[in-house]
Amino acid sequence: MTKPEFPIAWVRDSFPAFKSGDGFIFFDNGAGAQIPQVALDAVRNHLISHNVQRGGRYGKSREVDKSIQRARESVAMFLNAREPCEVAFGMNATSFIRLVSLALVEILGKRREIVVSDLDHEANIATWLALESRGVEIRWWKTREDGTLHTADLEPLLNSRTRLVACTAASNALGSIVNVKQAAEMAHAAGAEIFLDAVHYAPHGSLDVQDLDCDYLVCSGYKIFAPHMGFLWGKRPLLEALPTFREDFIPDSIPMKIEVGTFVYENVAGMDAVISYLEDLSHRLLPPSPATSRRARLLRAMEAIRDYEASLSLELVQRLSALDHVTIYGVTDPNQMRQRVPTLCFNLRRIEPVAVSAKCAEQGIGIRDGNMYSPRLLRRLGITPEVGAVRASLVHYNTVEEIERFTEVLQAMGRN
Ligand SMILES: Cc1ncc(COP(=O)(O)O)c(C=O)c1O
CATH class of the missing domain: 3.90.1150.10 (Aspartate Aminotransferase, domain 1)
Structure with a gap:
């Protein structure tokens, strides 16, 4: 056809x-x-009809709770996450990388090596390098002349001391795509985890965290046609194990323990609407059918x-x-x-x-x-x-x- x-x-x-x-x-x-337009409408609607704090007993506040939950479900679908609670909303990708890095350094155990790549945006390098003062050793996965990362070069960097591989799914500078599925496989075979920066890749292709079998993944909504915001996904047990900062009255459960303070609810509503825009795009390719998920x-x-x-x-x-x-x-x-x-x-x-x-x-x-x-x-x-x-x-x-x-x-x- x-x-x-x-x-x-x-x-x-x-x-x-x-x-x-x-x-x-x-x-x-x-x-x-x-x-x-649909994302602009969602932002506008939010600001006009329920621009209030979540968690209240009145209708408008409940609307905010519902809107955040809907967005969480949509983003979970966008990433093929197992559960919506694996998705946390926030300001941007960099602050999430920092949050995970500061939490991970507390629970490194005997594995103190982190692999970073020189293909990455500095946000996914400097954050990990900052852990050197806490006893982390950095290993460099280097870009080849062809402008991409080869998994063959990752292999010798992995060993029983590797805690994490942090790398990008696509270069924000060169546009090269990285074989992150294979990188995840290799990291896991060494007993390590993988943190993917999907910021640059996300507007260009589908993501499937289950198929990639990655451990953490971060995106910036504003690169995916949404207003300024970011989101983090992580495997539930890993997020649950992260010692994050939170006030005593915030439950030690996901996603609340990852979402410190208030984020920009209207922009989260915009992100949700972008996903519906993408679904709508598919209707221009094939007529809608109720049987299609x-x-x-x-x-x-x-x-x-x-x-x-x-x-x-x-x-x-x-x-x-x-x-x-x-x-x-x-x-x-x-x-x-x-x-x-x-x-x-x-x-x-x-x-x-x-x-x-x-x-x-x-x-x-x-x-x-x-x-x-x-x-x-x-x-x-x-x-x-x-x-x-x-x-x-x-x-x-x-x-x-x-x-x-x-x-x-x-x-x-x-x-x-
Ligand atoms: C690949 C990549 N990673 C991380 C970032 C940082 O994203 P944010 O501005 O959401 O912190 C960017 C921003 O350009 C990027 O392109």
């Missing part, structure tokens, strides 16, 4: 940001994505996003490769577009990254220059982090026409 065409017109129509008429090109999605709908949508984005990656790589003054970092083989997401890191010869992004800004294109919060990776690739590189990070609402306009700007820069 031929695959249905990706409903790009419907997708773009779902995002108010594209209706301003300014034609701005959002190619900085790795730093945060746009929000569909929410998870099946979500998987269909994410698979269509993966396919469409592979075509964007190919277009981007091929058009940029055709420019004679460009160096692309990461996966460029046209046959390996499913080993990456459409996040492209590059430099133009003799033109500073800052000048490239400034020129693009003049032309109404938002991209990023700098170290992409991965200075160690840049050094590994022979790039001075202070100078950095350029990153165009696309998601499923971007188009081939936008890539054409972007390439024309780069081409013109090469001529001047």
Whole structure:
């Protein structure tokens, strides 16, 4: 059966940001994505109809409790978690990585080695490095020349002293996808746990914590088309064993022991609505059927996003490769577009990254220059982090026409 065409017109129509008429090109999605109307509506509704504290006996407060519970169930479905209570909401990914690291260091036992990778965002490196002063020894899983992590290089780092492997599912700088399922298998075979940073991967493909058999996983909602918020997932017994900070009157049970203080309820409602947007996307591919589960709908949508984005990656790589003054970092083989997401890191010869992004800004294109919060990776690739590189990070609402306009700007820069 031929695959249905990706409903790009419907997708773009779902995002108010594209209706301003300014034609701005959002190619900085790795730093945060746009929000569909349904998510805006959910935030607005929350603020208008029940902007109160949860846990009260009155109706509006009960509505907040229900809305958080609904969001927890949706996110659990998004991750294929065993139970909604394995999902905790909070501000962002970094604060959750810090929370888990500070708790884990209290219960390391004899296993005092932690493996981190130089492909990762600094949030998933520095947090673990900060434990060195508490007697943790860091082992480095190094990125190869091809811009990704190879599990063969993880093997020799694992032993009976390894407590945890912390690594990313996809590089926020290069877009390379990591074989985290195999990494989890290897970590477990050594008796260690694995902490996955799925922040950059999550908007691009489906996640299944049971299939990956990971132990902890963190995401930032604002990279997945929701407002600013983050969530942590962990296997129930592991979360239960974490000694986290909480006031005495907060129960020592999940998710409460992980969710210290008040988080942004309206943004959690926005995250819930984004998941319904993704389910709705699947209805543009196949008519809705009551027999289809929410998870099946979500998987269909994410698979269509993966396919469409592979075509964007190919277009981007091929058009940029055709420019004679460009160096692309990461996966460029046209046959390996499913080993990456459409996040492209590059430099133009003799033109500073800052000048490239400034020129693009003049032309109404938002991209990023700098170290992409991965200075160690840049050094590994022979790039001075202070100078950095350029990153165009696309998601499923971007188009081939936008890539054409972007390439024309780069081409013109090469001529001047
Ligand atoms: C891969 C990755 N990990 C972690 C983070 C940090 O996320 P947050 O801003 O939610 O703390 C980012 C942010 O860009 C990221 O791209």
